[in-house]
Amino acid sequence: MRILTLVLLAPFTAEFLLGDQYLAGTPELGRQLGMFALYVAFYGAAALLIREAARRAGRGWPTILTLALAFGVFEEGLLTQTLFNPHYLGLDLLSFGHVPGLGIGGPWTLYVLTLHVVWSIGAPIAVAETLFGREPWLKKVGLSLWSVSLVVGAVATFAITYSFAPFVAPVAQLAGAALVVVALAVAAFRFRAPAWTSTPGRPWVAFALGLGASTAFQLVFRLMDSLPWLMVGLLLVIELATVFAVTRLRPPAFPLAAGALITYCWLGLKTASEAGSTAVFEQSALILVTVALLVVTVRRVRTPVSVLKVH
Template identity: 40%
Template structure:
């Protein structure tokens, strides 16, 4: 049975995932903090499952990214039905210019869901908590019993969210839509396990300085989220679809190259997460919470959450400093992509 200190990263990720995914983005306010405890079983346990399965399988970050994408579709598909509902939280997010009647889905909305949860709800929290966990960054944090408990809590949290949404919306997607999204989810999970066998060769040259990697992440993610939140006219929707595709290809290409160059390590992975997190800090201010309410209260909440996020980044940055006694331990894992 793990001792309490060994469970610290588990509890940290359990709480950080809903904080980044909902509160830091600006979807939920300070007054709605208790709702975070309702969302944590789904968000936090989902992130834990992604992290533990990715680490146990040996697929590392490529596997975790694919599993995080599967999580994104599970949450916004079968659980809360956002991908097909035209009245989610009282708003029609579905029927824009990129709506595809044959699928009953919006290209832009689906991309937004994948970006929201793959990167910010799952991968960024995992990267930050692993940064804080010096000697166990690439090791599993849970045994089989713990993993089973997390899976059960995740399912229970998902059922709770589904029932809450159904009570409000009285909407369920068609069997064909549910079957289609489940097929895509299954393919993503299969790809996460298959990627273990893919080992790309090292590349010549040295990885960029961590601050350059973080700046690139900030600029790239801001280039997507900024216009997506500030330009709400219909003409931009298909442009935004193109920006998402270009940003995804460019980001994957950059990270794939940099992570195979000499010197890539934990400080670079932290920098990627930090750049993405800072995008949420500034994007939260133009985002209005789903519940509406006072603009002043919303801005105060955004400032508080943003300050907490910056303090977390400072703490993580300090943890990336290698102490002499820890050098040998960290060197064994610093080359991992």
């Protein structure tokens, strides 16, 4: 149950709760269910293996989040290549805050990688571990099977992306992205798990911090589209201030994640409102599922939540 929870929650959050996917009728239902299976193989396996690698090595959240960043660079730099493709899905992602020497868009790079760290990987792991604990979950067979799943999901992600957005970045960019992935993966295991435990009795402070910081992050990205470098500066300030607040307050991990998930709820609903009534209905159902999961998690572990380690 714990493995299933994480491998389903990661793609659910990453692609559906954000409002990027809608079923919209019988023909779309089959395609979207197929896409969800792919996302389980890719996002789900990635979240599970990142958590497993960190916990088996006796590491904590700094390692998990650094590995999540490596995953983000892997997907966006080597598979979908949105970091380098100037016309991905017909969008102009790179001219806004373009960095000529690297061939990337500063705001988009910071934004999309943060999405992976916080929402694709971090928040699902926080929820799943709150429910089922931080000990290793997989045996050798499980590690092997989910590693194969990740490889299959990665190959399928590249192939599907290339089929509707045929683009391959220059070798120098791909090599640079690969080096960054390796460097982040190595650096992740240089962190030691902090010895301190979270401060009890502050779950609502943590929830407010998660909701406020993630909402501010999303609003800045959407409202400052004429000032790219001011946007980058503000996004970095929000991220650094959040890290500072977490180290000072030492809140539980789950309420932080819950706040971030609620931000995705309203953000996905806003996106759905622009896509029609069917999308709004479907997004509302996804929000209900999310809120129900958060409520169940709080009710099930009300006492343990206050003593979880944020490490």
